[in-house]
Amino acid sequence: MPRNIVITGASSGIGLALAKDYAKAGNRLALIGRDPARLNEAASACRAHGAEAVIGAIDVRDRETMQAWLADFDAKHAVDLLIANAGILRGSPDGNSPETAEDSLAVFETNVGGVVNTVHPLLPRMIERRRGQIAIMSSIAGLTPLSWCPSYSASKAAAYAYGMSLRDALEPYNVSVSVICPGFVGTPMTKQLSGYRSQEIGVAEASSRIRSGLDAKEALIAFPAALAAGARLVDLMPGSLRKFFTRPLGVDPRRP
Numbered sequence: 001m002p003r004n005i006v007i008t009g010a011s012s013g014i015g016l017a018l019a020k021d022y023a024k025a026g027n028r029l030a031l032i033g034r035d036p037a038r039l040n041e042a043a044s045a046c047r048a049h050g051a052e053a054v055i056g057a058i059d060v061r062d063r064e065t066m067q068a069w070l071a072d073f074d075a076k077h078a079v080d081l082l083i084a085n086a087g088i089l090r091g092s093p094d095g096n097s098p099e100t101a102e103d104s105l106a107v108f109e110t111n112v113g114g115v116v117n118t119v120h121p122l123l124p125r126m127i128e129r130r131r132g133q134i135a136i137m138s139s140i141a142g143l144t145p146l147s148w149c150p151s152y153s154a155s156k157a158a159a160y161a162y163g164m165s166l167r168d169a170l171e172p173y174n175v176s177v178s179v180i181c182p183g184f185v186g187t188p189m190t191k192q193l194s195g196y197r198s199q200e201i202g203v204a205e206a207s208s209r210i211r212s213g214l215d216a217k218e219a220l221i222a223f224p225a226a227l228a229a230g231a232r233l234v235d236l237m238p239g240s241l242r243k244f245f246t247r248p249l250g251v252d253p254r255r256p
């Protein structure tokens, strides 16, 4: 079982639920996010469960700071499990465009660049130790293109392919990689969405599903199963048919 655990986006939603659920005596948690006040609250909750907890108030887009902070933490406490979870959903319409260029770039920089900035500092260390586990947060939105959130969907497709490719690349070094693809989970992120959120689950259930998948070192931790299977099936359809399944959700990301 992992003892030294790093979680990005640990101050809210799924990351916070994972942090609290991994918090127990003997475990050491490194919690990363931008807001120090929210991170301190998360760390206090983890300590109340008996774990040691430190915070890193860092923007995952800041490559140099991520590199230095993670290398320093890992030198003191060899990381067993790294969860690259931090992410954003943006995309308000801009004239005739479905989303602004600023929103689009922020999504890619956080959801793709941020994952790379999280994983890379520890890759050579885990490979050298021949030990370690990495979890990359994608989404069911990454399994088939969604017209209501083009950049988010694309960023999660990139996270999916990156994680799956890394899994094969790192297998010879005994470093396990899993890709997490949740459907709708009730968090502050989903609260910004209007419309029907099919098969939404709570953070406790999401955390439980993720932790059991990571314990079993599953390649793909996708849930709810029916929604994930549906997304994969829809992705095989011709575009003329696919759009009927990916648009009518009526979910629109609003500017936070």
Ligand SMILES: NC(=O)c1ccc[n+]([C@@H]2O[C@H](COP(=O)([O-])OP(=O)(O)OC[C@H]3O[C@@H](n4cnc5c(N)ncnc54)[C@H](OP(=O)(O)O)[C@@H]3O)[C@@H](O)[C@H]2O)c1
Pocket: 008, 009, 010, 011, 012, 013, 014, 015, 032, 033, 034, 035, 038, 058, 059, 060, 061, 085, 086, 087, 088, 089, 110, 114, 137, 138, 139, 140, 181, 182, 183, 184, 185, 186, 187, 188, 189, 190
């Ligand atoms: N909720 C869902 O339905 C759902 C479904 C599929 C996938 N996901 C994915 O799951 C992950 C967590 O989502 P959530 O629903 O738990 O969202 P959330 O409640 O909004 O939490 C997002 C977390 O990421 C952190 N974060 C955002 N941008 C950051 C940055 N640039 N640098 C560092 N930390 C940053 C936030 O903290 P700060 O704002 O303080 O930095 C916060 O801790 C995301 O990658 C999301 O795409 C969510």
